[in-house]
Amino acid sequence: MTTDAIDTAALDRALERLAATERLLIALDFDGTLSPIVPRPEEARALPEADEALQALVAAPDTTVVLVSGRSMASLEHVSGSPAHVLLVGSHGAEVKDDDGVHVELDDDERGRREALHRALESAVADHDGVWVEGKPAGFAVHTRRASDEAASAARAAARSAVEGIDGLTEREGKGVLEFAVKATSKGDSLRTLRESTGATGVLFAGDDVTDEDGFAVLGEGDLGLKVGPGETAAAYRVDDPAAVAGLLARLAALRAAR
């Protein structure tokens, strides 16, 4: 799917079908989906309408809501405010928060490679203005949104070259960000696990960035994939922006409550 005109009638019919499913799993990306993209990651917040819709959805019967983010769990908790009864998955699936706390397990080899990765990235970006490195439990993100195009491109090249000697890294490029992780997890893996653990018979997954394509790839019949904004996607449906996502979640909550 490319940037076709948005078919709102078809999307509404798909929402009605999804709302009728027996056990519903709603999995949502955070940045660019619930929150508009902003220059400083720590200042991102879900739109108030989105927060309201999330609370309506968690109150609906047989419905599980989860935020599946590339952010570290600490960062996701900070920006989302840990909404009541909403599950959180961070670091593209490497960190999961449940009743027993937050889990991320690195073995000795992964810990060693993470340290090497940190040293390599910090020294690679040091001379590039506006570029900075964000630490995550299983890796690091090189942020370039505040750099010039030239500095961003030079920093990405320097980062890639600096980590060449480190084995087993997963690389992901997103909006103004290039990430490396020592654990090979993805939003697709998370969705599979969540579908199984919740017994979901239908899944809504919404996301805006290339890393969300791993999630769209594991959706099947009876699920609804929602791409936010422009760009190639495997999702069957599309909306323009986080405001449209909030409206759609409110509609789904109303349909689900009336079921």
Ligand SMILES: O=P(O)(O)OC[C@H]1O[C@H](O[C@H]2O[C@H](CO)[C@@H](O)[C@H](O)[C@H]2O)[C@H](O)[C@@H](O)[C@@H]1O
């Ligand atoms: O999977 P997500 O929940 O969408 O998280 C992806 C990345 O989100 C954050 O970065 C992005 O949003 C920032 C705030 O709007 C923006 O400044 C940055 O350019 C975006 O890439 C977060 O900082 C990253 O760690 C996440 O991987």
